[in-house]
Structure formats: C-alpha cells, structure tokens
Amino acid sequence: MHHHDEEFRVHTPEFDQLHKKLDRRRFLTKTSLGLGALAMGSLFGIDKLHGSGSRQAPAPGNMEEEILKALPHIAPKAKRVVYLFMSGGPSQFETFDYKPGLIKLAGQNLPDSVRKGQRLTGMSANQSALPMVPSIYNFSQHGKNQTWVSELLPYTAKVVDDLCIVKSIYSEAINHDPAITFFQTGNQLPGRPSIGSWVSYGLGSDNNNLPTFIVLVSKNAPKDQPLYARLWGNGFLESRHQGVQFRSGKDPVLFLNNPEGYDGSDRKEMLQYLSQLNQLQNDSYGDPEINNRIAQYEMAFRMQTSVPEVMDTSDEPDEIFDLYGPDSRDAGSYAANCILARKLLEKDVKFVQLYHQGWDQHGGLPKGIAQQCKNTDQATGALIMDLKRRGLLDDTLVIWGGEFGRTVYSQGKLTADDYGRDHHPRCFTMWMAGAGVKAGVSYGETDDFSYNIVKNPVHVHDFHATLMYLMGVDHERLTYKFQGRRFRLTDVHGNVVKDILA
Template sequence: MKPHHHHHDEPFRLQTPEFTDLNRKLDRRNFLLRTASGLGAVALGGLLGNWTLGAAPREKELEAIRQRVAPKAKRVVYLFMAGGPSQLETFDYKPQLQNMLGKGLPDSVRKGQRLTGMSANQAILPIAPSLYKFGQHGKNQTWVSELLPYTAKVVDELCIIKSAFTEQINHDPAITFFQTGHQLPGRPSIGSWVSYGLGSENQNLPAFIVLVSKDAAKDQPLYARLWGNGFLPSEYQGVQFRSGKDPVLFLNNPEGYDGTDRQEMLDYLTQLNKLQNESWGDPEVNARMAQYEMAFRMQTSVPEVMDTTHEPDEVFELYGPESRDKGTYAANCLLARKLLEKDVRFVQLYHQGWDHHGSLPKGMDKQCKQIDRATAGFIIDLKRRGLLDDTLVVWGGEFGRTVYSQGKLAANDYGRDHHPRCFTMWMAGAGVKAGFSYGQTDDFSYNIVKDPVHVHDFQATLLHLMGVDHEQLTYKYQGRRFRLTDVEGKVVKAILT
C-alpha cells in the first residue's frame, strides 16, 4: 500500500484515540438529539449548561438592544481613581467646617450609620476641615480645590456629580461593585458588557483595553478580575497594555520564529479547533479562535499604537513631562487618546494610591500632582481633535472619605476613613451637560440632601449614552438572565444634553 501524503487541499484529519472518542461522543449526541421524544435533547441541554442548542442568532438579539436609544457616545474612557479620593479636598466645598476643627460629628448627622472597623472604636469622631483653599472657576463659578489647578481650567467641560453613593464600605467589594455591578467577584466587568453588547469598531485591537499607572502608590491591590469577562465569552475580557518591552504579555513570537510560521501554526490550530467545535458546540472554542486571530493582528497594531515618539513636543507639554515616561498616568492618558482615535470602544485607566487613612494632606498633594495636568490635558486634546463629541470620559473612585479624622488630628495633619454615603465623580463629553453640577450633600459632606446617584444609576446612564438599554443588555447564565445593573438602576436624565 502506498504511503499517504497529506495535501493542503484536502481536509486536515487527526486519527488519535482522543479524536476517535470525540467522534463516538458526537454520534451519541446526534442520537439524543434525534430521538423521537426529544427528551434526550432536553437532558443533553441540561448537561451542556450554557451551550444553547439552536439559540437565536446573537446579532438579532443585540440589534433590539441597540435600537431603543440613539447613542451619543461611541467610546468610553474611564479614569478609575482606586482607593477612594476625598471629595472634601477636591470638589465638595464645605467652608462652614472651618471653625469646627476637632468637634465631634453630631449624632443627628451620623444617624447611626455603619463605620468601618478602623474608626468604630474611636470615642469621638473629630471633624477635620480641609486644609486646602477652594476657588471658583469657569463661567458657572464652580468650586474647585487648589490641589487641582489644571482641572479647574477645564471645569466648563465637566459634569460634576456630588451625590454619588454606594453600598460597600471596604475596598474590594466597593471596587468590584463599581466595575461589575455586584460586590462579589465573578460577574462581567462594565467594559466587558460594553464590548459584548456593541462589538468592536477596530478589528486589529481589542474592544476593551486596560492601563494601570506604574507611578501610583500601590496601597490597595488591583485584580485582573476587575476587567474580567465573568461568565461572558472570554473574548470580551479587558486586555491589559503594559509599559515594558512586551506591552501585551505572550504576544511576541518566541525566539527564531517568524510571522509565516505563526500563520501556518494558526491555520492548523484553527482546523483543530473547528473540529472540536463541530464535536462539542462549545462557544469558548470560537472565542479562543477569535483571540488567536486577534493576537496575530495585534503583533502589528500594538507596537504602532504604543509608539508615541512621533507626537509633537507641545502634546507632551500639554499632558505634562511625565507623559514621556511610558506607563505613568500621564503617558497612559496620551496612549488612551491614541487608542480612542483608533476607535477602541472602552479604555480604562486605573490609578491607585487614594486611600488616605493618615497623612491625608501629604498623600492628596502627591496624588493630585500625578493626575491633574494630564487629566486636563487629555480633555483639551480630545476636544480639539473633535473626539470629545462622541467620547464619554468618566473620573472617580469606589467611595469617598469621612469628614472626621481617623486617628490623631492636628490642624495641618489628619486622615479620613472610607465613606460610601456620598462622594464626587465627574463625567465629560458625549451626551452629558458641560459646566454642570448635579446633586448636593449636607454641610458635613456626610449625607446626600438632593438627587442621589447610586452605582447602578451611574452604570445605567453610561450604557444609555452608548445607545444601550441597561435592562435589555442581559446574558443568560445558569438559568437566570443577568445584567450589569442587576435589578436596579435608573438613567440620570437630568445630566443628559
């Protein structure tokens, strides 16, 4: 018998015990599906969990979600200030506290609300007025702290929300709640929901990209699950871009291996995966194929987008000198602008270091210097390039800080504990009112007295601006339909243009 030569034009087949076994199982599956009663199919469906048999095409379902609201924003950049920046030292001006240094927080204000374990045993909760001066800026004379001089100059572009609140008082559940709509890990992140619901505008880069500042104090850990896909197919997870020689881990070819080899290997791998998909119908196989293909295209697109050497000096000047140092917050803001220009759907920057339980003035001073100029420069840059019209920029952390000092208090030194009851965030760009303040806190920045905005309201509003109805964007998992806003969330219509 002649030896059989493998030709490229005939289908690639593998005869191994594993594949024979696979095919045997496939026959059993077909038998179950074709049994007259159809009960076999029901049982099989139960075994396969989420691998829906004959499910309606996803495109149709997503079209229904998208048509309800005309999108204002094509892209989002979310500047996440991890650790909880103090509203009292940034945007929530409380001049009447100046003569209350060291006085106890009145019970009528605290209203028996939960404290963290860090200040629950303090006999007195001593009021700490902010050490910093505030000034009025822009056409609406908006109050901004002297710690943010550059942000103060672009305040007419911002929609400042002073009445954000959350249910979580500790970092991990609070940041997880903001990023995924649930305090426990395992749900898809906000960027994953957006890329799942809207897909990508750029075939050579991921729809959801994450940048973490290398120049931030690592006071609280960040976990990759904060930009994970949860139970959505894995192609929707956030991809972290780094500042080292490998911007995306495992993207470069191994030593002595070129693009042709890579392409050939991918072709064979695709055939193997197709075979597995035909046998099992597992959507993760398709997700894996899509990721391999994307990785191959990214080998060309990533080095190009990461290269900022062609930017004119005045751009670096706008973002500040640190923008020349890859991986800093300022450099990440500049990179975010390049990614938005390439129509990346969701860019998320994380900047840690806002957890100031002690020495708050020193800590806030440093943090604000790291982010102030670059954030304002980023807004100016987006605006002059016409990108702010259809890009939504979000700035904020996972909660605020208490008006009282945690631990020792001096006139020029104090710390603040976590405060979920009220804090400040801002949005700018596509579809939100510019030069606008929304919501109000009491004289102690302790409770909200007007227009509260819950985490789910913020998430619903973000999706709305992207043309998605938050109640319709669902994913069926383990027999239940899940969504980012769980069972809550109202669009904050008053801040929309």
C-alpha cells in the same frame, strides 16, 4: 484569516485520521443520544424516546442573538468611553465638595444627628471621638458657572466648563474590594462581568485589529490597595469580552511577541493549522468557547502589528508631552497612559479603562493627596483638552472617580496640618465629560458635613444605567442568561439620570 476557507484545508494522513476519529465520536454521541440511548431504545421502543413521530421539534431561537440584534436601543451619544478610575477613594473635601463652614467646627465631634447611626469601618468604630476637620487647601471659583475647585487641581480647573460634576454619588460598600468590584461589575461579589465586558458583548468592536476593551494601570502610583484582573474580567460572558491589559515595556501584551530567535514568517500558516484543529474540535463538541479561542488567536495575530504601532508615542510632538506633563515621557506612568488612551480612542477602541491607585489616605492625607493630584491632574486636564481639539470629545465619554469618598471626621491623629479620613460611601464626587452630558454644571448636593445627600442622589446602579444609555443601550434590555436567570449590569435596579443629559 478565515478558518473555513477550503484553500487552507489540510489533507495529511494525520489530519484525515483525526477527522475520522472525531466523525466516529460525533456519530456515537449525537445519534439518538449515543450508545446509552440505543440501549434504552431497544428496551422501551424508539418511539418512547422521540415521541409519536420520528422528527424532533426544531430548537427554539437563540434569545441572546435576538437581544443583540435589537442594539442599539436608542441613538448613541458616545461611541467610546475612557474611564479614569482613582482607586482608593479620593476625598471629596480636598477636591470638589467645598465646605467652608467646617472651619469654625474644626475639632468638634460629628453630631449624632448627622451620623444617624450609620455604619463605620472597623478602623474608626472604636475611636472615642470623631473630630471634624476642614480641608487645609483653598478653593476658588472657575469657569462660566464659577464652579468651586480645589487648589490641588489647577489643570482640571481649566477644563471645568467641560465637566459635569456629580457630588451626590453613593454606594453601600464601605470596604475597598467590594466597593471597587461594585463599581466595575454592578455587584459587590466577584464573578460578574465588568462594565467594559458588557459594552463589548452588547456593542461589539469598531476596530478588528485591537481589543474592544483595554486596561491601563499606572506604574507611578502607591500600591496601597491591590487591583485584581477580575475587575476587568468577563465573568460569565464569553472570554473574548474580557479586558486586555496593556503594559509598559517590551511586552505590552503578555505572550503576544514571538519567542526570541523566531522570525514569525510561518506564523500565519501555523495559525491556519491550529484553527483547523480547533474547528474539528468545535464540530465534535460544539463548545462555544472553541470559537472564542479561534477568534482570540486570530486577533492576537493581527495585534502583533497593531499593538507596537499604537504603543509607539515617539512620533508625538514635544507640544503633546508638554501638555500632558513631565511624566508623560515615562512609559507606564499615569500621564503616559493618558496619551496612550487618546491614541486608542482615535483607533476606535470602545472602552478604555485607566486605574491609578493610592487614594486611600487614612493618615497623612494632606501630603498624600497633594502628591496624588500632582501625579494625575495635569494629564487629566490635558486629556480633555486634547480630545476636544481633535473633535473626539463630542462622541467620547470621559469618567473620573473612585469607589467611595472620605469622612468629615479625622481618623486617628489630628493636628493643624495633618489628618486622615476614613472610607465614606454615603456621598462622594465623580465627574463626566463629553458625549451626551451637560457641560459646566454641578449636580446633586450634600449637607454641610458632606456626610449625607440632601439633593438628587445618584446610586452606582444609576451611574451604570446612565453610562449605558449614553452608549445607546437600555440597561434593562441588555441581559445574559446564566445559571437559570437573566443577569444585567444593573441587576434589578438603576435609573437613567436624565437631568445631566445634554
């Protein structure tokens, strides 16, 4: 639909009357700055308002437009991203950061020389002792480079040659909400645009029938820590850049379906009327959000056809459901969302974000993390294999990780087969796979207690800078002016981790 098309121009008495009213308002508000300016002109002389000449200087060029024209800054490796966010903070000890030396130190107090006075959370700061605890799960070596992987992740172990495992990620945030907000927006305080929104703003869409940035949240996960829609919000960017959550059930996108009893046959005509009303309002007020509203109504109209198609997995062969695991037939589960993510990536959706909650194990960690891995591991490995055999992994970046890691010491109860771990932002593990990153490698090292980084630290800002680089964006050059200063995803920090680039 094109709201400027004359063939759709409405000529009714009501529209004509409204147009005249808006014309009158526009004249009064835009002619010499309105009635107030006319009064000022009569008092001081019109040349005092406009300068010595009557012609005003042309408005300077729109810097945002110039910034966007320069993109991509470099040849992109990744056309699209799927980010598997493990909300709650998975323990690196039970997944990828193998520390066999802890077995002989079990029960001993964490040495002060290791802790170095670092901040603890309020949940363990009052403990009389910080007894260290090794993982009760075994590790074994996999792949060409004999990478250590926990027995809890047998399917991820099968694709380890495709992974770039980074063991030296660190953050300042020690509590969930600021830590997740930091990972998703580059700032611990709410209000900044999310990564997917920055990508949408900078790079636009490759599919006009689906949103650029789509969010999926697992229904089969413990809701130990809440997720807020602002984590995929647009912040101060235009509203069309916000993430759109797709849900399981009959309404995958809220308010998209037609109301009951309405067949939608005149929906296009109704939207043409609405678009014209919005265009009249835009001509009068010049608010850029009006154009966003027009674009979003038109996108919603197209999505009424595209969303049911992409959400329908009934034509997937049994082999695909077997690959992703038994939960993959249960719409809204993590495994089903992984299949849906692959379908969205095939449709060239640029940024797909999956959230899986439940990794916050302060107590009962062995049982809790085993269940979390059981719910996610097979589908995660399957997604890598599926993308690879379809030729999509070459230009798709896959990311896995949470907001921080866990402590080497046990929080609270400690027995031979039961323990918990507190939050630990000083070092933890993430991995990336696919477009532009080295495959089958581990990067960065932690000390014998996985408490401090001893080699190749990677800050959250560095991770963001590298992600943007792989998509062809110089993170220092993609900015947006808001409240008098220019903002970017990485604030005033961040370095591309070139050692992990293929």
